[in-house]
Amino acid sequence: xxxxxxxxxxxxxxxxxxxxxxxxxxxxxxxxxxxxxxxxxxxxxxxxxxxxxxxxxxxxxxxxxxxxxxxxxxxxxxxxxxxxxxxxxxxxxxxxxxx
Amino acid sequence: xxxxxxxxxxxxxxxxxxxxxxxxxxxxxxxxxxxxxxxxxxxxxxxxxxxxxxxxxxxxxxxxxxxxxxxxxxxxxxxxxxxxxxxxxxxxxxxxxxxxxxxxxxxxxxxxxxxxxxxxxxxxxxxxxxxxxxxxxxxxxxxxxxxxxxxxxxxxxxxxxxxxxxxxxxxxxxxxxxxxxxxxxxxxxxxxxxxxxxxxxxxxxxxxxxxxxxxxxxxxxxxxxxxxxx
Numbered sequence: 001x002x003x004x005x006x007x008x009x010x011x012x013x014x015x016x017x018x019x020x021x022x023x024x025x026x027x028x029x030x031x032x033x034x035x036x037x038x039x040x041x042x043x044x045x046x047x048x049x050x051x052x053x054x055x056x057x058x059x060x061x062x063x064x065x066x067x068x069x070x071x072x073x074x075x076x077x078x079x080x081x082x083x084x085x086x087x088x089x090x091x092x093x094x095x096x097x098x099x
Numbered sequence: 100x101x102x103x104x105x106x107x108x109x110x111x112x113x114x115x116x117x118x119x120x121x122x123x124x125x126x127x128x129x130x131x132x133x134x135x136x137x138x139x140x141x142x143x144x145x146x147x148x149x150x151x152x153x154x155x156x157x158x159x160x161x162x163x164x165x166x167x168x169x170x171x172x173x174x175x176x177x178x179x180x181x182x183x184x185x186x187x188x189x190x191x192x193x194x195x196x197x198x199x200x201x202x203x204x205x206x207x208x209x210x211x212x213x214x215x216x217x218x219x220x221x222x223x224x225x226x227x228x229x230x231x232x233x234x235x236x237x238x239x240x241x242x243x244x245x246x247x248x249x250x251x252x253x254x255x256x257x258x259x260x261x262x263x264x265x266x267x268x269x270x271x272x273x274x275x276x277x278x279x280x281x282x283x284x285x286x287x288x289x290x291x292x293x294x295x296x297x298x299x300x301x302x303x304x305x306x307x308x309x310x311x312x313x314x315x316x317x318x319x320x321x322x323x324x325x326x327x328x329x
Contacts, residue, residue: 004200010188063187070147070167071176071183071243072200078168 007072011056011082018055019087022048038098045091049084056083100144100247100280102161104153105302106136113139114150115302121247121278126269128289128310129282130323131299137282138180138251140299144280145177145249146170157247174246178253183236184224190235191220197242204244214238214268230261237268247278254285266292286324290314298323 026048027037039045060066060079069079101119105112113136121127121144131137142148144155146165154161157173167177177183184193194207204210211217214234224232233253240248248269254262262285270292273279283289290296296313298305300322307313314320 004196006192006196006199010192010196059187063185064182065185065187067167067177067179067181067183068185068193068196071171071239072196073168073172075166075168 007074008082012086014059015056015083016086019052019090022051022055038094045095048091049087052087053080053084100155100157101140102154102156104143104150106139106150112302117304119144121280123276123278124273125294126273126279126292127295127297128293129280129297129299132323135299136302137299141249141251141282145175176240176243176245176248178236178250180252180255182232184239186223186225189221189223194239194242197239201243205241207242210238210241213241230257233257233265237265245277248272250281252283253281254283254288262288
């Protein structure tokens with residue numbers, strides 16, 4: 001079945017943008033407190049995923065996008081999944097790639 | 100769509116036994132004073148609000164709780180008074196999303212041309228005027244081609260000529276078999292366009308029939324229309 005790729009791409013891009021913002025902010029905060037900028041793995045990564053999803057949902061509200069997404073048939077669990085997916089993959093990649 | 104629904108906000112009971120029918124091929128005006136519960140009833144019918152009691156039916160399925168996305172997939176399009184388009188994307192991009200998701204509807208270019216918004220394809224809705232934005236939203240409805248349209252005060256704050264154009268579009272949707280329900284306070288325009296009138300008052304609803312019968316309804320005239328010439 002053909003998926004709604006334009007909607008998925010839009011939400012994944014928004015999730016990616018939110019993750020970059022959340023990660024950059026966290027890295028600066030960690031550097032200022034004398035810690036390594038990427039944090040110490042697991043719990044920090046999970047926090048970043050939660051923060052990214054929250055930022056994505058705030059952006060959906062700010063853009064008054066909830067009605068459009070509902071009219072497109074995007075249910076809330078799917079919306080959360082698509083907003084969280086880039087952060088989840090990004091955090092896994094960081095855990096694998098960084099020492 | 101909504102059968103005998105009730106809804107309270109704290110101590111205040113807005114709806115006590117209200118019903119709303121959406122009939123294919125029919126444009127229904129849902130009228131009532133401000134605060135009578137029209138928007139609440141529409142939100143319940145669209146899945147955006149859960150009733151305290153009562154059910155919402157669609158295509159033979161009855162449930163107390165529907166999600167807006169489920170109803171949308173089944174053919175319902177909800178147009179709230181605050182707008183149905185994102186402020187973060189261009190009109191054309193949003194219509195393209197709808198077209199991809201629901202390929203049976205009108206092509207975005209054709210819908211934009213029909214509503215006279217083709218020059219706004221690359222514009223975000225938040226920079227459009229009220230009337231232009233509404234027409235872009237109606238273009239989105241044509242792209243979706245829903246089986247049920249629930250429009251909450253779509254004529255509010257726009258010029259009479261824009262109102263006429265939007266009501267013509269709603270009439271065209273009804274002619275294609277869509278069940279259209281519209282709320283608002285633009286009584287003359289709505290009564291001219293509607294096939295049926297539902298009156299929402301004192302927490303309940305009354306089916307008044309065709310507009311000419313509604314105009315003759317004594318309580319409706321006395322408590323809602325007043326001295327309005329319709």
